[in-house]
Amino acid sequence: MEQKIKSSWTEPLFTVIFSKKHITFLSILLLVTMIFSGIGLIIHRSVQGLLLEELRYTATNTAVTAAAFIEEDISPYVALTQVENYEEGDYDVYYYERMQRIFREIRRGTNVDFIYTMKQLSENTVLYLLDGEDPASDLFSPIGSTEKMDSYQKDVLTDNKIISTDMILWEGWGKYITGHAPIRDQMGRVIGFVGVDIGTMTVRNLMRKVDQVISVVALFIILLVTFYSYKIIEDRSNAYNEDYLTKLYTRRHHDRQLEMHIRKVRKKGGELSVMMIDVDDFKKINDQYGHEAGDRMLRYVAGVIRKNLRKTDISSRIGGDEFNIILPGTSLEDAGEVATRILSELEGGKESVKVSVSIGVAKWEKTMDASILTNIADQAMYKAKESGRNQVQMIQGHC
Incomplete structure (x- = not known):
């Protein structure tokens, strides 16, 4: 009896640890942990792949947009490239400092790590002109500083083409996704x-929330994790589909939607029209009243466009002062009426700075692809400009 009492105190402990129920529970917990770890790794890699693709597009699109902005007023930039000795300060300091501020604003607004411009100094050397980095930072490259030219920079300078890279290691800088866009003179x-440039730290920061969610959820809410992860990417993608200034869609979204609607009408029939809008004498507005007034004008024009469209119509800002509208199920005549309403409202607007636009309208036909239809609308818009501006021109069929 005494011996039984001495040995019995351990039995409840072993019974709790090694009972069939607890062994089963621990086995399931281990299996769930292994399954969740595998699914979490798959989700992590998928999300990271989509994110890297979006960031590559962001780098390229930001470079193209900045190059187009410089080319709108190219003369002072050309002068900046022709300076022989930047250390002497023999250049337009006001223009340089203004562009530096703009580049810093672009960097902050787009969340890229670096944005800069360079010119070719010699066969193997490039020279910095503008740099959006904080001048107080050790990473800032002053005007006139140089570095060795790489193969991507050589391609964009010699072949006059847009270049983008995957995440690669740049000597002396680290790993970055990079987009290059040429700057052209008159x-x-x-x-x-x-x-x-967009670096690994940006990717890690964007991925951190996803990883935290994946690491703490249980198997029964994996679908929720998947939805949450997808939503992060979807929200980011939507952000890049919206023009930051006018809140209309971007060229990227417009191009995708136009291709989709052309495929739809080819398959199911129906009508499709496209409208190209360009603000008249926009450069004069910027020069006379300043870029802030120009931005307000673009937002005003975008508001008038949005007000006169249906929910099914797709309005996009595709360039500095150019807008494009896709009108599904709309004839050339009906599209012309929409264009006339937009023109009339802008003409009778109460803005202190009067604005007018030139509008070109084109209708899709069976032999047209997206580029042909866009080109015809563009030609109609230029015809409106050549005919005196502040008017609508429509083109039926091929030119």
Whole structure:
């Protein structure tokens, strides 16, 4: 009896630890942990892949947009490239400092790590002109500083084409996704390029929330985790589909939607029209009243466009002062009426700075692809400009 009492105190402990129920529970917990770890790894890699693709597009698109902005007023930039000794300060300091501020604003607004412009100094050397980095940072490259030219920079300078890279290691800088876009002078000659870099730290910061969610959820809410992860990417994608200034869609979204609607009407029939809108004498507005007034004008025009469209219509800002509208199920005549309403409202607007637009309208036909239809609308818009501006021109069929 005494011996039984001495040995019995351990039995409840072993019974609790090694009972069939607890062994089963621990086995399931281990299996669930292994399954969840595998699914979490798959989700992590998928989300990271989509994110890297979006960031690559962001780098390229930001470089193209910045290059187009410089080319709108190219003369002072050309002068900046022709300076022989930047250490002497023999250049337009006001223009340089203004562009530096703009580049810093672009960097902050787009969340890229670096944005800069360079020109070719010699066969193997490039020279910094503008740099959106904080001047107080050790990573800031002053005007006139140089570095060795890489193969991507050589391609954009010699081949006059847009270049983008995957996440690669840049000597002396680290791992970055990079987009390059050429800067052209009035004659179309390449005089330099815009570079945009997005680094691994940005990717890690964007992925951190996803990883935290994946690491703490249980198997029964994996579908919720998947939805949450997808929503992060979807929200980011939507952000890049919206023009930051006018809140209309971007060129990227417009191009995708136009291709989709053309496929739809080819398959199911129906009508499809496209409208191209360009603000008249927009450069004069910027020059006379300043870029802030120009931005307000673009937002006003975008508001008038949005007000006169249906929910099914798709309005996009595709360039500095150019807008494009896709009108599904709309004839050329009905599209012309929409264009006339937009024109009339802008003409009778109460803005202190009067604005007018030139509008070109084109209708899709069976032999047209997206580029042909867009080109016809563009030709109609230029016809409106050549005919005196502040009017609508429509083109039926091929030119």
